[in-house]
Amino acid sequence: MIIRYSHGDPIDTGALVTAFDKHDLSEFPFKGQWENGGFRFSFPMAPQDILYGLGESPRGINKRGWVYESYCSDDPFHTETKQSLYAAHNFILLSGSQTFGLFIDFPARIRWDLGYTRQDVAEITIDGADFDIYLIQGDDPRAVIRAFRAAIGKSYVPPRWAFGYQQSRWSYHNAAAVDEVIARYDRAGIPLDCVYLDIDYMERYKDFTVDENAFPDFARYVREKRAQGIHLIPIIDAGVKKEEGYDVYEEGRENGYFCKKADGSDFEGGVWPGICGFPDFLDPAVREWFGAKYQRLLDLGIDGFWNDMNEPAIFYSADGIEAALEEAAALKGKNLDLSGFFHLKDTFAGLSNAQSDYSSIYHNIGGKPVNHQRVHNLYGASMTKAAGEYFEKTCGKGKILMFSRASYIGAHRSAGIWFGDNHSWWSHILLNLKMLPGANMCGFLYCGADLGGFNENATRDLVLRFLALGVFTPLMRNHSALGTRDQEGYRFEHPEDFRDVIQVRYRLIPYLYASFIKASENDDLLFRPLSLDYPDDPIARECETQLMLGDECMIAPVYEQNVSGRTVYLPEDMTFVKLSGERTETQALTKGLHYIKVALNEVPLFIRKGKTIPLCKPAMRTSELKWDDTVPLI
Numbered sequence: 001m002i003i004r005y006s007h008g009d010p011i012d013t014g015a016l017v018t019a020f021d022k023h024d025l026s027e028f029p030f031k032g033q034w035e036n037g038g039f040r041f042s043f044p045m046a047p048q049d050i051l052y053g054l055g056e057s058p059r060g061i062n063k064r065g066w067v068y069e070s071y072c073s074d075d076p077f078h079t080e081t082k083q084s085l086y087a088a089h090n091f092i093l094l095s096g097s098q099t100f101g102l103f104i105d106f107p108a109r110i111r112w113d114l115g116y117t118r119q120d121v122a123e124i125t126i127d128g129a130d131f132d133i134y135l136i137q138g139d140d141p142r143a144v145i146r147a148f149r150a151a152i153g154k155s156y157v158p159p160r161w162a163f164g165y166q167q168s169r170w171s172y173h174n175a176a177a178v179d180e181v182i183a184r185y186d187r188a189g190i191p192l193d194c195v196y197l198d199i200d201y202m203e204r205y206k207d208f209t210v211d212e213n214a215f216p217d218f219a220r221y222v223r224e225k226r227a228q229g230i231h232l233i234p235i236i237d238a239g240v241k242k243e244e245g246y247d248v249y250e251e252g253r254e255n256g257y258f259c260k261k262a263d264g265s266d267f268e269g270g271v272w273p274g275i276c277g278f279p280d281f282l283d284p285a286v287r288e289w290f291g292a293k294y295q296r297l298l299d300l301g302i303d304g305f306w307n308d309m310n311e312p313a314i315f316y317s318a319d320g321i322e323a324a325l326e327e328a329a330a331l332k333g334k335n336l337d338l339s340g341f342f343h344l345k346d347t348f349a350g351l352s353n354a355q356s357d358y359s360s361i362y363h364n365i366g367g368k369p370v371n372h373q374r375v376h377n378l379y380g381a382s383m384t385k386a387a388g389e390y391f392e393k394t395c396g397k398g399k400i401l402m403f404s405r406a407s408y409i410g411a412h413r414s415a416g417i418w419f420g421d422n423h424s425w426w427s428h429i430l431l432n433l434k435m436l437p438g439a440n441m442c443g444f445l446y447c448g449a450d451l452g453g454f455n456e457n458a459t460r461d462l463v464l465r466f467l468a469l470g471v472f473t474p475l476m477r478n479h480s481a482l483g484t485r486d487q488e489g490y491r492f493e494h495p496e497d498f499r500d501v502i503q504v505r506y507r508l509i510p511y512l513y514a515s516f517i518k519a520s521e522n523d524d525l526l527f528r529p530l531s532l533d534y535p536d537d538p539i540a541r542e543c544e545t546q547l548m549l550g551d552e553c554m555i556a557p558v559y560e561q562n563v564s565g566r567t568v569y570l571p572e573d574m575t576f577v578k579l580s581g582e583r584t585e586t587q588a589l590t591k592g593l594h595y596i597k598v599a600l601n602e603v604p605l606f607i608r609k610g611k612t613i614p615l616c617k618p619a620m621r622t623s624e625l626k627w628d629d630t631v632p633l634i
């Protein structure tokens with residue numbers, strides 16, 4: 001059962017597909033109060049209560065004991081003391097002394113103090129007066145999640161080939177670099193389906209252009225790669241380069257499609273290409289215009305995209321940098337003391353993603369100017385919707401691969417997400433595992449992290465262990481940042497170990513795809529915390545390093561360096577399976593704690609009692625897989 005408590009005049013976020021009758025906020029069962037124009041409410045938590053949710057966010061599967069903020073943020077340091085990442089997924093689920101879910105449909109800031117100030121109290125502050133709170137009740141957590149998911153509509157399903165292994169890097173600068181990736185993967189016998197084109201494929205970072213020098217006759221090139229079974233996936237950024245003669249910019253400016261400042265002039269901010277206009281994706285006319293621009297790349301044979309920098313990321317605003325430069329010029333020749341120097345330094349460091357810039361932006365909603373801060377968390381989601389809606393209309397459902405960095409619930413119907421700029425840190429294997437059930441609860445089934453880690457240098461063992469988690473995530477993409485150590489599978493000694501791990505993915509694809517479709521059709525989770533399946537088992541309830549996958553499996557990746565295995569908790573008797581290349585090793589294990597040994601070229605998996613899963617033979621491409629020719633694992 002879902003009850004909607006409404007206050008003021010909420011902005012239509014498009015999060016839900018079902019309309020619920022409005023109840024007045026005075027009927028809301030939790031104690032609340034108004035303060036500084038915002039609404040704060042709280043509820044008590046019993047010691048055994050677990051709080052799930054918040055989708056892509058820092059810290060654990062159980063969100064208790066920290067304070068989070070819903071505010072889509074371009075922040076490449078996913079340390080545990082952060083409060084927000086790129087998404088705003090405003091759903092939480094309490095399981096324990098009671099069972100209920102809460103979804104706050106509100107696109108500005110929300111603060112979730114989930115036992116940070118007072119251990120036994122959750123206190124949630126909505127930074128505004130126009131919102132809907134949905135209280136979701138059900139017999140058990142899974143029923144609550146299903147009811148919520150049914151209300152927000154079916155999750156995006158990508159094309160089947162998007163379950164293949166994908167290689168990315170910032171950047172493969174030209175056709176020769178892309179060819180080398182494919183050739184070297186092929187030579188190493190490592191399967192591959194997609195190669196990504198990061199910002200350098202464009203002409204001076206202009207959306208919907210291709211640098212002809214780097215990729216001459218791009219349409220022919222894309223065709224040639226398709227004939228090799230490879231999909232090229234270009235990036236699209238939110239900002240549109242300000243340049244006379246660049247038609248996308250000129251059309252945007254002439255039609256008033258860019259976000260504005262209070263005086264009605266275009267807001268201008270710097271991103272990769274320098275000064276950009278920011279399409280006002282909250283306006284349906286702009287969404288239609290921008291969505292149709294993807295056709296240029298579709299016409300060249302492209303069938304997948306990733307939308308980036310759409311929190312939006314703003315390195316600096318035109319006004320902000322002017323002011324900072326003036327301030328710096330005035331200091332020329334001066335003797336800067338401690339405060340003088342740090343003030344200058346902070347002036348420049350504070351230029352990026354500045355609150356003052358976000359506050360200076362206006363959107364056109366239904367003909368009225370609306371300040372960006374009121375709708376901040378819808379920006380990236382609306383960009384992605386623009387593309388998703390266009391693809392669905394022109395190509396049909398599930399034909400085009402699409403995922404985004406920023407998101408809000410609702411965008412899960414148009415696209416998947418990736419977890420942004422993580423690090424080549426061991427701790428991020430677990431962080432990324434912990435995000436999976438939360439993202440699923442919020443409808444995002446097609447998701448995954450940058451395998452091997454994006455920022456900083458990766459080691460061979462880290463990439464292999466990261467991949468062994470990625471074998472199970474719908475998006476299985478290895479991606480890394482400019483200037484970092486190369487981390488394609490063939491770059492390291494013994495590339496056959498990478499082949500062994502990635503081949504396991506291909507053997508599992510028919511099972512993973514079928515489980516994905518099942519989760520999407522049944523409004524269910526692909527990845528579940530163990531406690532959802534074993535609610536009465538105290539160890540399972542607290543487990544933060546293992547997940548249930550589909551109806552048959554449990555996963556428990558190795559997440560530390562220089563170890564030959566890990567401890568695993570089995571909440572029931574299970575079959576421990578080690579998969580490596582075409583090899584399968586099984587061992588029956590009883591309920592309880594076990595130390596399992598897993599070599600770097602092996603993928604551990606646990607099969608529940610009485611269950612099995614289908615495996616097929618690996619292939620170099622998903623198009624070569626014999627999807628129907630499978631054998632049961634046990």
Ligand code: GLC
Nearest residue numbers: 170198199235308405420421
């Ligand atoms: C952002 C993206 C990253 C990409 C880079 C360059 O940091 O999150 O994936 O490689 O921009 O486009």
